[in-house]
Amino acid sequence: xxxxxxxxxxxxxxxSPLSRAEFRQIDLSIFGMD
Amino acid sequence: xxxxxxxxxGVESVNVSLNQGSANIxxxxxxxxxxxQILRAVTNNGFTPKExxxxxxxxxxxxxxxxxxxVAGTNQSFDVLFDSVAKDISxxxxxxxxKTIVVDGVITLNKDKIPQTVIVKSxxxxxxRTP
Numbered sequence: 001x002x003x004x005x006x007x008x009x010x011x012x013x014x015x016s017p018l019s020r021a022e023f024r025q026i027d028l029s030i031f032g033m034d
Numbered sequence: 035x036x037x038x039x040x041x042x043x044g045v046e047s048v049n050v051s052l053n054q055g056s057a058n059i060x061x062x063x064x065x066x067x068x069x070x071q072i073l074r075a076v077t078n079n080g081f082t083p084k085e086x087x088x089x090x091x092x093x094x095x096x097x098x099x100x101x102x103x104x105v106a107g108t109n110q111s112f113d114v115l116f117d118s119v120a121k122d123i124s125x126x127x128x129x130x131x132x133k134t135i136v137v138d139g140v141i142t143l144n145k146d147k148i149p150q151t152v153i154v155k156s157x158x159x160x161x162x163r164t165p
Contacts, residue, residue, distance in 0.1 A: 021090075021092045021093065021104070021106035021107045021108075021134060022061065022063070022064060022065050022066070022067070022090065022091055022105065022107040023061050023065070023067055023069065023088060023089070023090045023108065024089045024090060024091065024136070025058075025059065025060050025061065025088065025089040026057075026058075026059045026061070026069065026072055026087070026088050027056060027057070027058050027059070027086065027088075028056065028057040028058075028072065028073075028076065028083055028084075028085075028087075029055060029056055029083070029084040029085050029086070030055050030076055030081045030082060030083055030084065031083075
């Protein structure tokens with residue numbers, strides 16, 4: 001029981017935020033045509 | 035180029051301005067877009083990417099005294115650098131080591147056009163998605 005609670009907490013506290021890690025916005029500077 | 039970038043899964047919107055030499059790309063939540071995919075789309079259309087201002091959720095990690103910014107959704111890591119005058123930012127980032135945060139910064143490309151470092155401009159908590 002305790003182990004299940006620990007695993008659940010571990011998932012929500014640590015793994016969930018990491019799995020959301022992502023780029024949100026990219027503003028790219030570009031040169032003209034080669 | 036706009037069409038090519040929009041085709042990448044996870045891209046929400048693209049706004050290309052050839053006059054200003056810029057492409058503004060917004061990404062969907064929980065996307066797994068790697069910055070190389072964007073760069074490839076740009077080069078495949080005959081343009082040359084320079085630096086990229088980014089906003090990204092990730093984790094700052096410390097190894098052997100060096101900071102790295104890890105974007106888990108893309109499994110990408112970047113060396114963390116600061117502007118020479120950004121002592122406050124440097125301290126703020128060091129406080130967040132191991133936590134998931136939002137970083138606004140500039141990703142620079144090395145001589146082979148590979149994204150390698152992020153110059154951190156600001157950091158904030160990752161609990162809310164800002165527009």
